[in-house]
Amino acid sequence: LLLTGATGFCGREVLRFALLSPIITSILVITRRPLPDELGSRKLRTIVHSDFTNYPSSLVAQITAFSPDACIWCIGGSRSNFSTQAEFELVSHTYTLAAARMLSEIAAASEKRFRFVYLSGWGADITESKWRPFDKDTMYVKGRVESDLFALTRKHPQPEKFELYTFRPGDPPPPPEASLPQN
Numbered sequence: 001l002l003l004t005g006a007t008g009f010c011g012r013e014v015l016r017f018a019l020l021s022p023i024i025t026s027i028l029v030i031t032r033r034p035l036p037d038e039l040g041s042r043k044l045r046t047i048v049h050s051d052f053t054n055y056p057s058s059l060v061a062q063i064t065a066f067s068p069d070a071c072i073w074c075i076g077g078s079r080s081n082f083s084t085q086a087e088f089e090l091v092s093h094t095y096t097l098a099a100a101r102m103l104s105e106i107a108a109a110s111e112k113r114f115r116f117v118y119l120s121g122w123g124a125d126i127t128e129s130k131w132r133p134f135d136k137d138t139m140y141v142k143g144r145v146e147s148d149l150f151a152l153t154r155k156h157p158q159p160e161k162f163e164l165y166t167f168r169p170g171d172p173p174p175p176p177e178a179s180l181p182q183n
Helices: 009-020 057-066 085-109 136-155
Strands: 002-004 027-031 044-048 070-073 114-119 162-167
Touching (some): 044 057, 057 085
Parallel strands (some): 070 114
16 A cells, blocks of 8 residues: 555544554555654555655655555645645645656556545535635635546556545544554
C-alpha cells in the first residue's frame, strides 16, 4: 500500500488501520513531514518528499521497486485549512493529479492492476455549479479533482491496469484508544 497524507486527520486513521490489518503486509508512506518515531513497524517505510508536483526518477524508481497494489491519497482538506485559495488548489488539485499521472505511468509499465483511491470530501461537486450555502470552494475543487481523475482514467492506455476509486467521507468516527499519536 502506498499512502499519502498520513500526518493529517484522515490519513493518520487510514495508516492506523493499515498497520493493524493482517491483509496489508507493507506500507510506503510518502510524506512532507516525518512520522512520529512511535510508529516503528516492520511493515512501514517512509519517504519524506517536499514537492508533490514533481517526482524525480529516483523517487519513481523507489515507488516502482516497492510495487504497491494501491495508493490511498489523503492529502488535501478543506479550504479553511489553507491561507489562500491558490495554496488550497495546489495541494488539493495539482498535487493529486501529478501523483495520479506518475502512478498511472508506473501502472502502464507493470504486470499488475493498480488502484488509486482518492479521499475526496462530502458534497464534492463535479459540475462546480450547484448552489452551496457553505464551503463552496472545497466542494468545487474536490469535484474538479474527481472529474480530472476520471478523465485521466478514461485516457489511460490500459484502463484495466489503473482503477480509480473516490470516497466522499463525512465526519469520521472518533478514533479508538489505539489511535496514532498526534504530531
